[in-house]
Amino acid sequence: MAGDSSEKRDLDVSGSKERKRSRSRSRDRDRKGSPGKERKRHRSRERKRSRSRSKSADRDRRQKDKERDREKDRERSRKDRDSHRGAKDKNKKSRSTSPKSKDTKIKREKDVKMEEEDQEEKKKEKVQPLSLEELLAKKKAEEEAESKPKFLSKAEREAEALKRREQQTEERRRQIDEERRKRRVFQDIGRKMLEDPQERERRERRERMERESNGNEDDESRQKIREEKDKGKELQAIKERYLGGMKKRRRTRHLNDRKFVFEWDASEDTSIDYNPLYKEKHQVQLYGRGFIAGIDLKQQKRDQSRFYGDLMEKRRTMEEKEQEEQRLKKMRKKEAKQRWDDRHWSQKKLDEMTDRDWRIFREDYSITTKGGKIPNPIRNWKEYELPPHILEVIDKCGYKDPTPIQRQAIPIGLQNRDIIGVAETGSGKTAAFLIPLLVWITTLPKIDRLEDSDQGPYAVILAPTRELAQQIEEETIKFGKPLGIRTVAVIGGISREDQGFRLRMGCEIVIATPGRLIDVLENRYLVLSRCTYVVLDEADRMIDMGFEPDVQKILEHIPVTNQKPDTDEAEDPEKMTLNFESGKHKYRQTVMFTATMPPAVERLARSYLRRPAVVYIGSAGKPHERVEQKVILMSEAEKRKKLLEVLSRGFEPPIIIFVNQKKGCRRIGQVPGENGVQCLYTSWW
Numbered sequence: 001m002a003g004d005s006s007e008k009r010d011l012d013v014s015g016s017k018e019r020k021r022s023r024s025r026s027r028d029r030d031r032k033g034s035p036g037k038e039r040k041r042h043r044s045r046e047r048k049r050s051r052s053r054s055k056s057a058d059r060d061r062r063q064k065d066k067e068r069d070r071e072k073d074r075e076r077s078r079k080d081r082d083s084h085r086g087a088k089d090k091n092k093k094s095r096s097t098s099p100k101s102k103d104t105k106i107k108r109e110k111d112v113k114m115e116e117e118d119q120e121e122k123k124k125e126k127v128q129p130l131s132l133e134e135l136l137a138k139k140k141a142e143e144e145a146e147s148k149p150k151f152l153s154k155a156e157r158e159a160e161a162l163k164r165r166e167q168q169t170e171e172r173r174r175q176i177d178e179e180r181r182k183r184r185v186f187q188d189i190g191r192k193m194l195e196d197p198q199e200r201e202r203r204e205r206r207e208r209m210e211r212e213s214n215g216n217e218d219d220e221s222r223q224k225i226r227e228e229k230d231k232g233k234e235l236q237a238i239k240e241r242y243l244g245g246m247k248k249r250r251r252t253r254h255l256n257d258r259k260f261v262f263e264w265d266a267s268e269d270t271s272i273d274y275n276p277l278y279k280e281k282h283q284v285q286l287y288g289r290g291f292i293a294g295i296d297l298k299q300q301k302r303d304q305s306r307f308y309g310d311l312m313e314k315r316r317t318m319e320e321k322e323q324e325e326q327r328l329k330k331m332r333k334k335e336a337k338q339r340w341d342d343r344h345w346s347q348k349k350l351d352e353m354t355d356r357d358w359r360i361f362r363e364d365y366s367i368t369t370k371g372g373k374i375p376n377p378i379r380n381w382k383e384y385e386l387p388p389h390i391l392e393v394i395d396k397c398g399y400k401d402p403t404p405i406q407r408q409a410i411p412i413g414l415q416n417r418d419i420i421g422v423a424e425t426g427s428g429k430t431a432a433f434l435i436p437l438l439v440w441i442t443t444l445p446k447i448d449r450l451e452d453s454d455q456g457p458y459a460v461i462l463a464p465t466r467e468l469a470q471q472i473e474e475e476t477i478k479f480g481k482p483l484g485i486r487t488v489a490v491i492g493g494i495s496r497e498d499q500g501f502r503l504r505m506g507c508e509i510v511i512a513t514p515g516r517l518i519d520v521l522e523n524r525y526l527v528l529s530r531c532t533y534v535v536l537d538e539a540d541r542m543i544d545m546g547f548e549p550d551v552q553k554i555l556e557h558i559p560v561t562n563q564k565p566d567t568d569e570a571e572d573p574e575k576m577t578l579n580f581e582s583g584k585h586k587y588r589q590t591v592m593f594t595a596t597m598p599p600a601v602e603r604l605a606r607s608y609l610r611r612p613a614v615v616y617i618g619s620a621g622k623p624h625e626r627v628e629q630k631v632i633l634m635s636e637a638e639k640r641k642k643l644l645e646v647l648s649r650g651f652e653p654p655i656i657i658f659v660n661q662k663k664g665c666r667r668i669g670q671v672p673g674e675n676g677v678q679c680l681y682t683s684w685w
């Protein structure tokens with residue numbers, strides 16, 4: 001109810017105002033109705049205004065105040081109207097369309113119209129800025145108007161199109177002109193810059209700076225990208241480390257997959273075998289170092305060296321050429337000398353032999369020596385300075401060349417040195433110790449030899465067995481008889497009296513076995529007062545056979561007055577040679593031959609030999625050169641058959657077959673018997 005009363009009040013207030021306005025509007029309507037009048041009025045107003053403007057500023061101010069007041073009033077009325085509209089909306093339902101409300105509506109519409117007209121009039125009077133609401137309303141109205149379809153006639157459309165076309169061509173022309181103008185300006189600038197070097201320099205500097213700045217920017221951006229990538233990788237790595245990253249599965253291709261897989265191995269490529277291109281691959285050359293790519297490097301090198309050689313040859317002076325020739329001659333001479341010196345010892349004369357040649361010589365004959373200054377071995381009989389009668393005998397015996405032991409032992413023996421010779425049976429040891437002895441004996445006057453025959457022999461040769469002693473005797477007689485040197489063998493199995501008789505007749509050399517010699521010595525058939533030469537042949541065998549005490553006893557029968565001093569003198573070749581040539585007063589010389597060197601032999605050597613020279617022939621553990629060894633691998637069942645096959649090849653008897661068991665010995669013994677060959681078998685049981 002209160003609301004209604006207030007509304008009424010408002011309406012009353014507004015009513016009075018509206019009335020005033022209606023009156024003015026009615027006037028306006030009247031004015032509109034008569035345009036001529038209105039024009040007159042307007043002109044008069046304009047005149048008035050111009051008059052007033054020109055009259056004074058006070059009036060203007062007053063006018064402005066009035067305008068301001070009027071504006072305020074207008075605002076107020078607008079607000080009232082809005083509130084009135086809101087109230088009207090609220091009471092729309094409650095209030096039915098009563099005649100009263102209709103009147104007010106019409107009145108309001110009239111008011112609005114009047115107001116609009118008023119506004120237009122004012123606008124005309126003075127251009128004032130539009131309020132926001134007005135602007136919005138205006139815009140809305142424009143949009144609505146635009147959204148409404150416009151129906152244009154054909155002529156209008158054609159006109160429109162023509163207009164648009166003109167606009168487009170105009171726009172195009174304008175653009176072309178603009179471009180042309182710009183180009184002209186640019187060309188002008190360029191021309192100026194070409195003319196002005198300073199300007200050009202400035203421009204270049206500017207461009208450079210721009211480029212650098214761009215480059216720096218690029219670098220920075222690249223750096224940023226790199227850092228981001230690194231961070232990403234690091235993050236990924238951390239994730240994989242702590243969360244267990246997803247491993248990329250390797251794609252495996254199976255043979256059953258639809259896609260065909262060509263299984264091929266490099267070794268299956270046979271093109272290399274028949275294609276000459278692959279066979280003779282050309283060496284690819286790159287440019288540089290003075291070579292041309294694609295051409296054989298060796299050929300290029302050859303050409304280059306030829307070219308430079310020719311060039312150098314042209315440039316050399318005569319003097320230089322001579323010098324070079326001299327140098328080459330010297331070099332050739334030196335090389336020839338070297339070649340001459342490097343000849344084999346067999347191509348050299350004795351006086352051309354160097355130490356190196358002697359070393360090679362010893363190696364060739366498997367001679368190894370030890371102990372003091374050992375003289376060089378004998379190359380051949382003729383070369384060596386042996387007395388002619390000795391050489392004659394050697395020649396008579398048919399010894400064309402000395403055996404290895406003879407080559408080394410004879411020169412040592414001729415120096416009156418004690419010798420330990422390690423050599424096998426049948427290596428020519430007899431001549432090795434006999435020749436120095438014969439040389440010495442033949443130096444002694446024959447009368448002395450005959451007169452002093454009761455003093456006993458000059459040399460005693462001890463052998464372990466009768467057979468060996470006889471063998472040595474044979475050899476000795478062979479050498480000694482032509483030289484008038486008498487030899488007596490004192491061995492078992494022969495009458496002691498006979499031997500005693502022969503000894504009493506006198507002899508220079510006694511060959512004996514230890515047992516019988518002691519017997520003869522003890523029975524005074526023999527004395528060793530002038531014995532200066534003692535030979536122990538096959539000393540190891542003698543010791544094995546238990547002759548060591550006998551040997552010692554025999555050696556005790558030899559006088560000690562002519563024993564060598566146990567000093568370096570015993571090794572001095574010159575002093576010893578002099579002593580050797582001194583005839584009767586020669587030191588006692590002891591020579592020992594053995595195939596092995598057991599401790600007993602060493603003991604014997606230490607006791608009776610003075611500073612001996614040791615000569616080894618061959619190498620220990622090495623099979624003898626004359627023995628052929630064959631190993632045939634087969635099963636037990638095949639052995640018998642194989643043995644018969646080997647025997648049927650025609651080996652000269654006697655043949656020795658060694659077996660490891662007694663029964664095997666019997667069984668094999670029957671086999672050759674079947675083939676008509678006598679067989680003996682024996683064993684150590």
Ligand SMILES: Nc1ncnc2c1ncn2[C@@H]1O[C@H](COP(=O)(O)OP(=O)(O)OP(=O)(O)O)[C@@H](O)[C@H]1O
Binds near residue numbers: 401468471
């Ligand atoms: N230089 C030589 N040239 C040719 N034949 C030689 C030469 N030296 C030795 N002989 C011969 O070789 C054979 C064996 O010689 P020698 O008896 O001297 O050997 P050995 O080593 O003494 O053997 P063993 O110890 O059995 O007596 C002899 O018949 C001998 O005539």
